[in-house]
Structure formats: structure tokens, C-alpha cells
Amino acid sequence: MTDPVLKVLILGGTDEARRLAAALADRPRTHVVSSLAGRVRDPKLPVGEVREGGFGGPGGLAAWLVEHGVQVVVDATHPFAARMSASAAEAAARTGLPSLILRRPGWRAAPGDDWRWVPSLEAAAELLPSLGERVFLTTGRRSLPVFAGLDGQWFLARSVDRPGPVVPRRLEVLLSRGPFTVDGELALMREHRVEVLVTKDSGGEMTTAKLFAARELGVPVVIVRRPPLPEGVVSVGTVEAALAWLESVSGPGGGAGAGSGRRARHAGER
Missing domain, CATH: 3.40.50.720 (NAD(P)-binding Rossmann-like Domain)
Structure with missing residues (x-):
């Protein structure tokens, strides 16, 4: 058989x-x-x-x-x-x-990290005006409408595919796919004078470089908790x-x- x-x-x-x-x-x-x-x-x-x-x-x-x-x-x-x-x-x-x-x-903070945990993308959007004007947004193209009403912030949004029509007024889109390097993330955040990073608690090592870069630069990180x-x-x-x-x-x-x-x-x- x-x-x-x-x-x-x-x-x-x-x-x-x-x-x-x-x-x-x-x-x-x-x-x-x-x-x-x-x-x-x-x-x-x-x-x-x-x-x-x-x-x-x-x-x-x-x-x-x-x-x-x-x-x-x-x-x-x-x-x-x-x-x-x-x-x-x-x-x-x-x-x-x-x-x-x-x-x-999921990710865990290390000494030197300035992480702000939030329960949702909406909560992240509410928090941003108190943290900085220049935002590095790495939560995916489908999340951009949540931040569309923040006219006081400038966004650098990184995604694999181009976003839809509803996006923040002040937006630059970077089409890219990980994994990323710490040196690359440091250069990117310095070039665009990033003041705050927004991400989801995706975990894994493919996209952790941005967290190391934020720590080195003293940039606060807003992290959306997992469902x-x-x-x-x-x-x-x-x-x-x-x-x-x-x-x-x-x-x-x-x-x-x-x-x-x-x-x-x-x-x-x-």
C-alpha cells in the first residue's frame, strides 16, 4: 500500500x-x-x-x-x-x-530606543503633530489615507507598490523592497531630515535596520501594536x-x- x-x-x-x-x-x-x-x-x-x-x-x-x-x-x-x-x-x-x-x-525595545506604542494607525496619526513635522512612514501604501488629513506634516512613505489616490498633501513616495541595511537607513533618514518614524510591529529582521538607525539618530518611533x-x-x-x-x-x-x-x-x- x-x-x-x-x-x-x-x-x-x-x-x-x-x-x-x-x-x-x-x-x-x-x-x-x-x-x-x-x-x-x-x-x-x-x-x-x-x-x-x-x-x-x-x-x-x-x-x-x-x-x-x-x-x-x-x-x-x-x-x-x-x-x-x-x-x-x-x-x-x-x-x-x-x-x-x-x-x-514582535520587536522589543533596547536601551536607547524611544518607542511610542499605539493601538492603531489612527492613534499614530493623532500622535504625530506632537512629535515632529518630517515623518518617515513605513506602514504600507494602504495606510496612507489615514494620514491624509495631516497637512502640517511632511511624509516620506516607503512601499513596494504605488499608493492609491488618497494620500497626504505633502508626500514623497519611495518604492523599495527590503531587506534594508543600517547604513542605508541612516543615509536615507539624514538626507530627508526625518524627525519621527512610524511603523507596525511586523517583527523579523528584514526591516529592523530602520529601528537601529532611529536609535542612533535619536528619532522617536511610533509603533502600531499587532492585532x-x-x-x-x-x-x-x-x-x-x-x-x-x-x-x-x-x-x-x-x-x-x-x-x-x-x-x-x-x-x-x-
Whole structure:
């Protein structure tokens, strides 16, 4: 009898998702599908099968999981992709599939850092007038409308793709993709005379250089806190821990337990 194949859906778009897909590509009897939301025009693609676009909410995702025989769901989306994470958790619960959240740890302040934690982008916008006029904004192009009413601030906004039409009046856009270097960030912030940095607590090392540069220059940093994780879902902080978890939920030969597959089908039929 042929050993069963473990079919894993990775909800991706992050470096961790790509590294997990690459690790699983070398694992016998494992088939990985990486799903990308399609919000970036030219995304970095993982190895293996890739699908792009949404699922139509938790119901659509649950139906897709059953239709395609997925046995395990790994949510390795961006720490601020709260809606996708909620949909993934609900879809996994509906289908009875094992699910995991892979989230890189958040950032922690070090001596010399001047960090101001806020619960939302709106709170960050409210705080800016008290901190400085020249703002380095690294919260993504979709966040720019939140800051559009701040006519007293000048913004340098960095993003992968060009922003939409609703943006701050005094804005310079820098199209760039990390990782970045400390020397590069220091030069950029000095050139533009940055007085305050705004970012999200994305975590990871690809974009930490700006935090080191802000510390060296004495620039205050406004950091938006992460949204909470969905309740009842196991979470890990590293690719290695995700691989260990996948081993723990895999049955003999690498396939998920048969019970998971039966639960998925019954849930889909209700």
C-alpha cells in the first residue's frame, strides 16, 4: 500500500511562509500549496504550487479546503493580516482540520530606543503633530489615507507598490523592497531630515535596520501594536517549530490522521 500524501495549505506572503514551503518541498509524501492574497503586484513566489487571490471569506475557504483534499492549514500571513487569520481559523474549525499560526516574534525595545506604542494607525496619526513635522512612514501604501488629513506634516512613505489616490498633501513616495541595511537607513533618514518614524510591529529582521538607525539618530518611533491572534489556534514563532508541529500532527508515512480527513468531509457536507 502506498503511503498517504500530506496536503498542506500555507497562507503565505511572508519570508517565513516561503522558507516553510521550501522545507516541505523536500519532505517525502508531502504536497504544499501556497496561497497569496495578490495584493502585491510582483510578489516573491515560493517553491511549489501557488494560487493567488481570495477565497470569499471563511465559508469559501472551508469549501476550497474540502474540494482540494487539504489536511493541514498553516497561516503564515503577515502579522497584521487579521481578517485572513480570522477566516483561516474559522474555516479550519468548520472543517475540523488541524491548523497552525506561524508568526515571527514582535520587536522589543533596547536601551536607547524611544518607542511610542499605539493601538492603531489612527492613534499614530493623532500622535504625530506632537512629535515632529518630517515623518518617515513605513506602514504600507494602504495606510496612507489615514494620514491624509495631516497637512502640517511632511511624509516620506516607503512601499513596494504605488499608493492609491488618497494620500497626504505633502508626500514623497519611495518604492523599495527590503531587506534594508543600517547604513542605508541612516543615509536615507539624514538626507530627508526625518524627525519621527512610524511603523507596525511586523517583527523579523528584514526591516529592523530602520529601528537601529532611529536609535542612533535619536528619532522617536511610533509603533502600531499587532492585532490579537484568533482564539483556540496553536501558534509558533519559527519555521523550525512549525515543521516540528507538522510532524506531530502527521500520521504514519507523512499523511495526516484519517480522522481529520473524515471530519473535513462531514463538516463540508453540513
